[in-house]
Amino acid sequence: MSVETPSRTSALPLPPGPKLPAGVQTVLFGNFRHVLMPLLRRRYGDVIALDLYPERHVVQLANLDHIKAVFSGPADVFHAGEGNVILKPLMGPHSVLLTDEDVHLRARKLLMPAFHGAALRGYRDMITELAEAEVASWTPGRVFRSHERMQALTLEIILRVVFGVAEGPRLDELRELLTRIVDIGVLELFGWHNAKLRQFGPWRRYSLAQDRVDELLYAEIADRRKAEDLDGRGDVLSRLLTVPAEDDRLSDAELRDQLITLLLAGHETTATALAWSFHELARDPVRQRRAIEAADAGDEKYLEAVAKEAMRQHPVISEVARRLTRDIEIGGYRIPAGHTVMPSIALVQGDPAHHEDPAAFRPERFLDGGPASGTWFPFGGGVRRCLGAGFSLLEATIVLRAVLTRFALEPDRPRGEHARPRHITMVPGRGARIAVVPRR
Secondary structure, three states: OEEOOHHHHOOOOOOOOOOOOHHHHHHHHHHHHHHHHHHHHHHHOOEEEEEEOOOEEEEEEOOHHHHHHHHHOOOOOEEHHHHOHHHHHHHOOOOOOOOOHHHHHHHHHHHHHHHOOHHHHHHHHHHHHHHHHHHHOOOOOOOEEHHHHHHHHHHHHHHHHHHOOOOOHHHHHHHHHHHHHHOOOHHHHHHOOOOOHHHOHHHHHHHHHHHHHHHHHHHHHHHHHHOOOHHHOOOHHHHHHOOOOHHHOOOHHHHHHHHHHHHHHHHHHHHHHHHHHHHHHHOOHHHHHHHHHHHHHOOHHHHHHHHHHHHHHOOOOOEOOEEEOOOEEEOOEEEOOOOEEEEEHHHHHOOOOOOOOOOOOOHHHHOOOOOOOOOOOOOOOHHHOOOOHHHHHHHHHHHHHHHHOOEEEEEOOOOOOOEEEEOOEEEEOOOOEEEEEEOO
């Protein structure tokens, strides 16, 4: 891959892709991308052009060398923030997911201390306490949707990380509204970008809920600014309000955007990975037995491998995006400035060239060195790799241990569940339904 001037790439062809109207492509991609993209790859190869709303011109990439080149490419050419434009109506323009270059680096620098090193170690007891309380509430023998329970648990955990506390009428209402906002389909998602649609039906109800979330967040920010003990608190909001450099201090609008980003993005991936972990372990007695032994022995390496394999086999996010500020050449094709390149997580992680028998659930892939570099990237890559990746894996490992030291898992039926789209994520089609049986 190379970054070129328009004159040097003008002779190259544009990438191939379907010629269907953009609206049709958007509907097919939004609802059936897990089926559509493998079919298109077989027809067009590893570089596939699509027209999708609202990004318009996008190019999916499935070749590992091309993807590595994108992740290592210059940040001023590959704009991840602009590539995430679909999230802008919800996350806000200041979100760490939606900014680029110096603005992004500033936000990342402020948020990173809350998700690394000593901060991560400090969350262990809190996560363990909440996980064990959740698991203790489960009714043995009753089939339930584990995805719903994991969403509730991981939201509770991230509320504690972001605010330090999770009690009170304001946070009770915020918890309920965030659950409602996350539970939207592809149709509602695209309505975010149409001001007229937001005046009607489900889009209006969603807009009203979002407005109320903003009111609650701004009220929490205002109260926290008045607190006299901020220096003694370790939660994200308090950390952001006590940064030493005046130039790094955030406005209320900037704080709002970072908080909503953490609250929504900070629990969905982990919840879904855990649900798929339970789904697969319940249908695989051999792996479940080994996972139970690992839980009893405190072998967090194997439990983390279970979570990683769930993220590989069932990627929560199908691709990551980078909007181009200049023309590039990739795979012999010209991709013009303004297009969005999308390294495909799903195509790479499901490719037998990188993962033997990719449809099989094998946590052992992640032991003794794991898969080859670049073949597993559920948290993205390069300088834009998710800053909460370590937190997510720690959380998943602790929750798996809390469940498996208490219960064995059973499927509600032998046949597994298929993934279905839920806004920008892919989730278990029936909620990862399982039952639990006491071990002792």
